[in-house]
Amino acid sequence: GNPSPQPDNNYQVLAGQQIEYYLKSLAESSERVELVSIGKSVQGRDIWRVHIRPYGDTGEDVRRNAVWFEAGIHAREWISPATACHLLDYLVADKSLTNNLDVYMVPVANPDGYEFSRTNDRYWRKNRRTNTGSSCRGVDLNRNWDESFGVGASSNPCSEVYKGTEAFSEPETEALSTEMQRVSSVDDLRLMISLHSYGQVLLYPWGYTTDKAPKTRMMKSAGRRFARGAKTSYNTKYTVENSATGMYYASGTTDDWAKAALEVPLSYTLELRDRGGNGFTLPANQILPTSTECRGKGSTSDNQLRDK
Numbered sequence: 001g002n003p004s005p006q007p008d009n010n011y012q013v014l015a016g017q018q019i020e021y022y023l024k025s026l027a028e029s030s031e032r033v034e035l036v037s038i039g040k041s042v043q044g045r046d047i048w049r050v051h052i053r054p055y056g057d058t059g060e061d062v063r064r065n066a067v068w069f070e071a072g073i074h075a076r077e078w079i080s081p082a083t084a085c086h087l088l089d090y091l092v093a094d095k096s097l098t099n100n101l102d103v104y105m106v107p108v109a110n111p112d113g114y115e116f117s118r119t120n121d122r123y124w125r126k127n128r129r130t131n132t133g134s135s136c137r138g139v140d141l142n143r144n145w146d147e148s149f150g151v152g153a154s155s156n157p158c159s160e161v162y163k164g165t166e167a168f169s170e171p172e173t174e175a176l177s178t179e180m181q182r183v184s185s186v187d188d189l190r191l192m193i194s195l196h197s198y199g200q201v202l203l204y205p206w207g208y209t210t211d212k213a214p215k216t217r218m219m220k221s222a223g224r225r226f227a228r229g230a231k232t233s234y235n236t237k238y239t240v241e242n243s244a245t246g247m248y249y250a251s252g253t254t255d256d257w258a259k260a261a262l263e264v265p266l267s268y269t270l271e272l273r274d275r276g277g278n279g280f281t282l283p284a285n286q287i288l289p290t291s292t293e294c295r296g297k298g299s300t301s302d303n304q305l306r307d308k
């Protein structure tokens with residue numbers, strides 16, 4: 001069909017291929033950065049996973065604390081991969097931050113959807129699966145994880161929250177979960193954040209039930225610390241909420257699966273800017289401020305970032 005008009009205030013956001021190029025050059029320029037394709041999307045695009053090893057790591061096989069960032073699982077939430085890339089830059093530049101910590105990140109978890117959103121339909125959310133018996137395409141990758149699959153999701157392929165035929169039916173969620181499982185077997189996965197937009201809210205499990213998840217108090221207090229930090233840069237307000245009670249019921253999400261299957265103590269969905277004024281079409285001049293406030297202030301790499 002006819003491509004819908006592209007909001008021209010988003011021209012500064014990077015195309016998928018540019019992000020790939022950036023990731024490859026980052027891996028080539030820093031010994032601490034390892035880049036691996038953990039699988040292919042429905043349309044055959046690579047799903048890239050970045051690993052930042054601690055500064056001064058001798059390459060020894062030691063079990064460390066680790067954090068996992070997932071971005072771009074929803075196509076239209078362009079601020080998510082952008083924030084992930086800025087965070088990467090920051091983590092690689094600052095030696096002190098990743099001291100004794102393994103950082104893992106998938107900056108574009110849904111590369112087909114991202115491309116489709118950029119070129120055809122700005123508001124596309126799902127992946128680009130061709131659904132058998134339906135003319136509607138796509139599975140909501142944040143309803144396709146193997147935790148309480150189907151409770152708060154749709155079985156209609158035309159729905160924006162279509163869960164797919166079964167848990168992990170999609171190559172994207174299959175690749176992500178397999179790699180997260182591998183990481184949690186070699187490291188202690190302490191924190192998982194799935195980056196989304198919009199709403200300025202940090203969500204914690206469960207999404208499929210209003211029952212209290214393990215370590216809720218810890219997720220709340222760490223979450224509030226994030227919100228306080230995020231406020232210091234531009235006075236942007238983030239709230240901290242339980243998914244099911246503060247947002248809406250959702251099942252088969254990344255954060256519920258990380259919490260239940262991998263027992264990651266701090267498991268979150270972070271809804272970035274804004275609160276609906278621009279929504280998904282966040283103006284480009286808010287990309288850097290959003291990234292900056294989410295990682296907090298005062299790093300030695302701030303000056304380098306400002307020049308980019």
Ligand code: ING
Binds near residue numbers: 197207244248250269
């Ligand atoms: N929001 C999330 C979604 O997948 C969410 C909200 C996440 C609710 C996790 C419950 C659990 O619908 C966006 N913007 O995608």
Ligand code: ZN
Binds near residue numbers: 196
């Ligand atoms: Zn989302």
